Structures are given as structure tokens and as C-alpha cells.
Amino acid sequence: MRKSAINRILLALTGIVMLGSGVLILAGGFDVYRRWSLSSPDGMPWTAPKTVVLDDADRTRWTDEAWWWPVVIAVLAVVFLLALWWLLAQLHRTHPGDIRLGEPPADGVELREHALSDALAADAGRQPGVTRAQARMIGPSRSPKAQLDLTLTQDSEPGPVLRALCDGPLTRARRSTGHTRLPAEARMRVAAHKPHRAE
Amino acid sequence: MKTDQAASPDPAPAGGVPPARRPWSARRIPAALTALVVAAATGALLFDIVRVRAGGNAAAWRTSLAPELATRPLDDVWMRVGAAVLALLGLWLIVLALTPGLRHQYPLKSPDAHVRAVLDRAAAVLLLRDAALRVPGVSGARIRMRRHRVAARADVRFRSPAEVRADLEAVLREQIDRLALADPPGLAVRTRARPK
Numbered sequence: 099m100r101k102s103a104i105n106r107i108l109l110a111l112t113g114i115v116m117l118g119s120g121v122l123i124l125a126g127g128f129d130v131y132r133r134w135s136l137s138s139p140d141g142m143p144w145t146a147p148k149t150v151v152l153d154d155a156d157r158t159r160w161t162d163e164a165w166w167w168p169v170v171i172a173v174l175a176v177v178f179l180l181a182l183w184w185l186l187a188q189l190h191r192t193h194p195g196d197i198r199l200g201e202p203p204a205d206g207v208e209l210r211e212h213a214l215s216d217a218l219a220a221d222a223g224r225q226p227g228v229t230r231a232q233a234r235m236i237g238p239s240r241s242p243k244a245q246l247d248l249t250l251t252q253d254s255e256p257g258p259v260l261r262a263l264c265d266g267p268l269t270r271a272r273r274s275t276g277h278t279r280l281p282a283e284a285r286m287r288v289a290a291h292k293p294h295r296a297e
Numbered sequence: 298m299k300t301d302q303a304a305s306p307d308p309a310p311a312g313g314v315p316p317a318r319r320p321w322s323a324r325r326i327p328a329a330l331t332a333l334v335v336a337a338a339t340g341a342l343l344f345d346i347v348r349v350r351a352g353g354n355a356a357a358w359r360t361s362l363a364p365e366l367a368t369r370p371l372d373d374v375w376m377r378v379g380a381a382v383l384a385l386l387g388l389w390l391i392v393l394a395l396t397p398g399l400r401h402q403y404p405l406k407s408p409d410a411h412v413r414a415v416l417d418r419a420a421a422v423l424l425l426r427d428a429a430l431r432v433p434g435v436s437g438a439r440i441r442m443r444r445h446r447v448a449a450r451a452d453v454r455f456r457s458p459a460e461v462r463a464d465l466e467a468v469l470r471e472q473i474d475r476l477a478l479a480d481p482p483g484l485a486v487r488t489r490a491r492p493k
Contacts, residue, residue: 102321102323105325107394109324109327109331110390110395112331117384119383120386121380127370147370148370150368151366151371154363171347174339174346181332181339253427255477256405256414256477264408264412283320283413283414286416287420288419288420288423290419290423293426
């Protein structure tokens with residue numbers, strides 16, 4: 099699954115838990131149930147303003163049971179490891195490493211990822227309207243994807259620059275690697291400059 | 298931000314250019330922060346529980362947190378503030394999860410189904426500002442750009458503001474077309490006379 103989807107699902111779950119408990123505590127604190135004569139379902143916590151979040155009786159209810167601490171420790175350990183995995187997943191990005199050449203990919207003929215991204219960046223940087231280009235390859239080895247960062251000149255037009263990029267550097271990269279559909283993402287910017295008026 | 302680049306899109310169908318979709322942020326930074334907070338909280342609690350099970354003493358934060366949770370009623374002002382903050386943070390995480398983000402990146406019309414391109418807002422603003430300053434009579438221009446709207450304000454040094462305004466509108470519209478945005482924004486132009 100895509101990293102974006104996983105991140106968003108986990109963020110939404112965390113958000114729902116936080117929003118839910120916050121709203122329940124607020125509702126209890128402002129005595130919403132009694133004021134609006136709502137009936138709270140059985141077992142719903144935090145329904146009256148004078149109750150507390152976690153009283154001693156609740157906190158120690160099962161502490162004498164033999165299974166309690168192992169279960170608590172196991173659950174905490176699982177949540178801790180999941181959170182750690184989630185954190186580490188943000189820090190690293192999948193790179194194709196070596197890209198197999200040819201269509202279908204030939205065995206033993208591989209191009210280093212940086213060789214392709216460097217060539218792509220150099221080629222894109224020579225296009226008219228582009229002052230600086232950076233490129234890198236992302237995605238798994240079997241379906242690499244190019245990511246380009248272009249700085250355009252002040253008088254450039256993004257449309258033609260993009261067309262030239264597709265027709266020139268990308269087409270050449272596709273032809274030379276055999277990945278005929280090598281997908282690409284380009285991000286264009288313009289270096290900040292002082293306004294100068296036409297006289 | 299580079300680290301927030303959109304994750305890979307589904308492969309576009311071959312042949313025919315699909316409508317450019319907005320890039321969706323991978324939400325790496327909020328995810329990393331949330332993961333860090335959850336890992337720190339569960340890690341600290343886990344460490345302390347294991348230490349107490351092994352015969353040690355509970356940490357100070359635990360021995361002071363438990364009576365706080367057990368004595369402060371829900372209508373205590375700090376409980377209300379804490380609950381409100383918790384709810385707002387949760388709402389914010391839900392909003393982050395459901396919205397595309399990358400509001401400052403404008404998708405471009407792409408000639409190739411497998412190529413997606415975006416133009417930074419700052420770049421679009423610079424190109425529009427330069428175009429505005431090329432209109433005779435304009436001595437200064439400020440461009441504000443949101444997702445679907447460009448607002449331009451220009452100071453007019455000579456010529457009548459109405460004429461300059463008409464020229465500006467035409468020039469900016471043309472420049473917006475030149476940006477080749479997939480979803481061209483609307484335009485609002487204001488001028489004011491400021492002779493020097």
C-alpha cells in the first residue's frame with residue numbers, strides 16, 4: 099500500500115481517538131447529558147461533571163490478577179513497536195537502487211540509480227528556460243519513477259518547458275533504459291528576484 | 298517541502314491524457330510527529346511498568362499523574378482546557394488525513410499521461426508580478442494567489458487607473474494561460490493611483 103494511504107489512515111485513527119476522548123470529557127465536564135436530557139448508554143465513561151478521568155478503583159481493578167501485567171506490557175510493547183516502525187518509515191524513502199535495463203528487463207544489465215538521475219538532471223538543466231535541475235529516482239526497482247526539481251528562468255513559460263522536458267530528456271531516458279513508460283513528477287519553481295519595471 | 302512530496306500515483310491509463318489530479322501529500326511530517334509522541338508515551342510507560350515489576354520504584358511523573366487523574370473532576374478548568382486541546386488536536390489530525398495538502402503546488406496540464414508536473418505558488422506569483430510590471434503605468438504590483446483565485450493590486454503612476462486596469466486584466470489573463478495550470482484560477486484586479 100502507498101505510504102500516503104497508511105499515514106492518512108493512522109493519522110485519522112489517532113485523530114478519532116483524541117477527538118472522541120476530548121469531546122466525551124468536555125461533554126461530561128459541562129454536564130451536557132443532564133442539560134440536554136440526553137441518555138448516555140450504559141458503561142459510557144465521563145458522564146457527570148464531578149466524576150474523574152481515572153479513579154483509583156478503576157486503575158487498580160485488575161492489578162491483582164495474574165494476567166493483568168503481562169497483558170498491559172504486551173499491549174504497550176506492540177503499540178510502542180508499531181509507533182517506532184511508523185516513525186522509521188517516514189525517515190526513509192524507497193529507492194530503486196539498480197535499474198534493470200531493457201523491455202523485458204534483461205538479466206545482468208543494470209544501471210545505477212544515480213547514473214540515470216544524474217544524466218536526467220544534466221539533460222533537463224540544458225533545456226531552454228531551465229536554470230537548474232535536480233533529479234532523483236524513487237519507487238521500487240521494478241517500477242522506478244523520476245522526480246525532477248526544476249528552477250525556471252524569469253521569462254520562462256511552464257507549459258512549453260514541460261513539453262520540452264517530456265519530448266527531450268524524459269524520452270531519451272525512456273529510450274535508453276527501455277522503461278518506455280518511466281513515470282515522472284516535476285516540480286517547477288522560479289528563483290526569487292527583484293521586480294524590474296519595463297520603461 | 299521536498300519531504301512532503303506526493304506519493305506515487307496510480308499508473309495512468311495508456312493513451313489519452315488524463316485530467317491532471319492534485320498531488321496528495323504523503324503527510325510525512327505529521328505522521329512522524331504523531332508516531333514520535335505515541336512511541337515516547339508508550340515507551341516511557343512501558344519502561345516504568347517493567348521497572349516497577351522488577352522491584353524498582355515508580356517514576357515521579359507516574360506517582361503524581363495517577364492522583365491528578367483520580368482527583369480532578371471533569372469540570373475542573375484544567376481538565377476542560379486539556380480536553381479541548383486534545384479534541385482540537387484530534388480534529389486537526391483528521392483534517393490532515395482527509396485533505397490533499399500541498400496547497401502551494403499547482404498542477405500543470407501535462408502532455409504525457411505518465412508525467413505529472415506542478416508549479417510552486419511562489420513561482421506563479423513571481424511570473425504574474427513580472428507580467429503586471431510590464432504594463433505601462435504600473436509602478437508596483439502585489440499578487441496574492443490562492444487555489445482558485447489570483448488577486449492583483451497595482452499602483453498606477455501614470456495613465457488613468459481604469460485604462461491600466463483593463464490592460465492589467467488582459468495581460469494577467471494571458472499570463473495565467475501561459476502558466477498552463479490544469480485548473481486556471483480566477484482573477485481580480487484592483488488599481489489605485491499613486492503618482493510620484
